[in-house]
Every structure is written in structure tokens, then in C-alpha cells.
Amino acid sequence: MTVLGAVFLPQLPPERLRAVATAADAAGLQELWLWEDCFEQGALAGAAAxxxxxxxxxxxxxxxxxxxxNTALLAMELATLHRMFPGRVHAGVGHGVQEWMGQVGARVGSPLTLLREHVQALRxxxxxxxxxxxxxxxxLDRVKLAWPPQAPVAVHAAGQGPRTLRLCGEVADGTVLVADLGPADVARSRALVEEGRAAAGTGAPHRVTAYLLAATGPGAEERLAASRRDWGIDPASGAGVAGDAHAVADAVxxxxxxxxxxxxxxxxxxEPDPEGFVRFAAEEVRPLLG
Known part of the structure; x- marks a missing residue:
């Protein structure tokens, strides 16, 4: 069965996370995802909470x-989460939005090189x-974690362009795709990831996680159209879905x-009811998936 999750958007105030997370847990949602968009919320603090x-x-x-x-510091943080909450953490890294990276003095000359080095060392x-x-x-000079995870863990990488998607397949355990993709784009992205895996000669499982922009309830079509405009998404791409549980499940x-x-x-x-949205995903959409 396809894993189904939902996003807690960083546009919501951090203090709202507890209500959304506990609603998701009570409803039986499989996964709740967080973003680390500049300059909104720190994802590690939110994930731990x-x-x-x-x-x-x-x-x-x-x-x-x-x-x-920093690669060593991130490894320490993730190892701590994995030891405290084994089997419940999925974490990924990406290039970052280059404009934001420039704002904080962290923009690099070769994002691909950085992502390769970072993921390889982190794993x-x-x-x-x-x-x-x-x-x-x-x-890194003789760096070794005192408290590594007690079981193997996956490191995901994010990609959109062909070179990055191939790199994700080559060096990461999973790939996270952006939300402005339709099904044909997801298929093309998966093929590029598989090219990277083939180049690396890896037969290990590689999970592809895709976001799906979704709206339900009153005004769903209008809210989806507005979100597409905000994201610059061409409706012809097929990205996004609006409707009831059956419509969303069909899109999934x-x-x-x-x-x-x-x-x-x-x-x-x-979205007028974030808690209701995670309950909708868990209680109405998930039972419809094969």
C-alpha cells in the first residue's frame, strides 16, 4: 500500500503544530512532514516536539x-532523534533555495558538489x-558519532532538475520531489532517479516521496486554483487535486x-482547518487506497 502523509505548512504558527500532530496521531495518519523554509521554522525543533x-x-x-x-552537527541531531524515536524519523536534505542561501551568506558555487559530499558523509x-x-x-577529520542510530536509517535528498535527481538516486536512500509536479512529471523524475541508481550499481531500496497539492471542502476548487497561481503551476500539468476523499484518493x-x-x-x-485536513487524509482518503 502507498504510504500516505500530510504536510504541516510552515506558514502556520509553530504553536499550532501540537494540535495538528496529535490530531494526526489520533486519526492514524502514517506520516506528518515539516519543511525548513527560510525564514519560518526550524524543522529539527519541530520534529523533536x-x-x-x-x-x-x-x-x-x-x-x-x-x-x-554542518554535516557533523546534522548527523548528531538526526542520530539523537533516531535513538529517541526509532523507526519514526524520515529526514532529507537539498540544495536550498539559492536566493535564501545568498541572504544568509551560505550560497555555494556548486550546489551539486555540496549535496554529494554532504549526503555521502552524513550517511x-x-x-x-x-x-x-x-x-x-x-x-571532516576523524569524526565519529558516540551515539549513532541503533539500526540502519535512510537519508533522503531532494531534487528537481535532471542532474540533481540522478544524484539523488546515486548517493541517497530516497528522493523527495517538489509539489508542482503532475503524474507525468513524477514518472520522468522517477526515471532520472533510476538512472542514478543504475550508474551507482546499487540494488538497495530507494523510496520516492512526492507531494500532492490538495484541497477539499467548501471552496476547494477556488483554493486550489489560487495555490497554483501562487506557485506558478500550469493547470495543464495535472499538478494538484480538489474534491472529496474519492477524488483525492484517485489522485494519490x-x-x-x-x-x-x-x-x-x-x-x-x-486551508481553514489544518487539524481537520490531517484527519481527512487518515480517516477518509487512506481507507480508499489499495
């Missing part, structure tokens, strides 16, 4: 900007290895058929 407030809910971070995160540290590397951006099935192993519903920024 959401995990502590809940019992079963898996929490994803999709994604943290690699230029903002090795989380495996409990001692890492020494002298890369263009990531430099199309995304899954296109190559998404997990589909994360993204409410519109003006």
Missing part, C-alpha cells in the same frame, strides 16, 4: 538546506563510521502509479 507529543506518528523533514547545516556518520574527508565543502493512486512510493498531501496555504 511532534515526535514527543505523539505515539505512532512518523515525522518527516522534507527538506533541510544542506548549505545551512557514513549515521552508519557509525569514522569519517575523514577533505572535499570542496565538507571537511495516479501519483503512485507514476512512481511515488509515498504521497504527502499538501494543503493550500489558506
Amino acid at each position: 511532534a515526535l514527543a507529543w505523539t505515539e505512532r506518528l512518523h515525522v518527516g523533514i522534507g527538506v533541510m538546506p544542506a548549505p545551512l547545516r 557514513a556518520l549515521l552508519r557509525g563510521e569514522e569519517v575523514s574527508t577533505d572535499g570542496r565543502y565538507v571537511r 493512486a495516479r501519483w503512485a502509479a507514476a512512481g511515488a512510493d509515498a504521497v504527502v498531501l499538501q494543503p493550500t496555504a489558506d
Whole structure:
């Protein structure tokens, strides 16, 4: 069965997270995802709180900007979460929005090189290895975690362009796709990820997580149209869905058929009931999925 999740948008105040997370947990939602958009909310703090407030809910971070995160420090943070909440954490890194990276003095000359170095070193540290590397951006001298995760964990990477998607397939355990994709775009993205996996000669499982912009309830069509305009999404792309549980479940099935192993519903920024949205995903949409 396709994994189904939902996003807690960072446009909501951080103090709203507890109510949304506990509603998701009580309803049986599989995953709640957080974003680390500049300059809104820190995803690690939010993830730790959401995990502590809940019992079963898996929490994803999709994604943290690699230029903002020292690799060793991020490994320490993620290892801590994985040890405290084993099996319930999904974390990813990406290039970051280049304009934002420039605002904080973290923009790099080669985002692809940084992502490669960062993911490779991060995965090795989380495996409990001692890492020494002298890369263009990531430099570590005999770094080894005292408390690595007790079981293997996955590191996801985010991508959109062809070179980044191939890199995700080559060096990461999973790929997170952006929300402005329709089913055909998801299929093309999955194919590029598979090209990277083939180049690396890896047969290990590789999860593709795709966001799906979704609106339900009164005014759903209008809210979806407004969100498409805000995101610059061409309606002809097929990105996004508006309607009842059956309409949303049908869209999730199309995304899954296109190559998404997990589909994360993204409410519109003006969703009037975030708690109700996660309950809708868990209680009405998920039972309709095969």
C-alpha cells in the first residue's frame, strides 16, 4: 500500500503544530512532514516536539538546506532523534533555495558538489563510521558519532532538475520531489532517479516521496486554483487535486502509479482547518487506497 502523509505548512504558527500532530496521531495518519523554509521554522525543533507529543506518528523533514547545516552537527541531531524515536524519523536534505542561501551568506558555487559530499558523509556518520574527508565543502577529520542510530536509517535528498535527481538516486536512500509536479512529471523524475541508481550499481531500496497539492471542502476548487497561481503551476500539468476523499484518493493512486512510493498531501496555504485536513487524509482518503 502507498504510504500516505500530510504536510504541516510552515506558514502556520509553530504553536499550532501540537494540535495538528496529535490530531494526526489520533486519526492514524502514517506520516506528518515539516519543511525548513527560510525564514519560518526550524524543522529539527519541530520534529523533536511532534515526535514527543505523539505515539505512532512518523515525522518527516522534507527538506533541510544542506548549505545551512554542518554535516557533523546534522548527523548528531538526526542520530539523537533516531535513538529517541526509532523507526519514526524520515529526514532529507537539498540544495536550498539559492536566493535564501545568498541572504544568509551560505550560497555555494556548486550546489551539486555540496549535496554529494554532504549526503555521502552524513550517511557514513549515521552508519557509525569514522569519517575523514577533505572535499570542496565538507571537511571532516576523524569524526565519529558516540551515539549513532541503533539500526540502519535512510537519508533522503531532494531534487528537481535532471542532474540533481540522478544524484539523488546515486548517493541517497530516497528522493523527495517538489509539489508542482503532475503524474507525468513524477514518472520522468522517477526515471532520472533510476538512472542514478543504475550508474551507482546499487540494488538497495530507494523510496520516492512526492507531494500532492490538495484541497477539499467548501471552496476547494477556488483554493486550489489560487495555490497554483501562487506557485506558478500550469493547470495543464495535472499538478494538484480538489474534491472529496474519492477524488483525492484517485489522485494519490495516479501519483503512485507514476512512481511515488509515498504521497504527502499538501494543503493550500489558506486551508481553514489544518487539524481537520490531517484527519481527512487518515480517516477518509487512506481507507480508499489499495
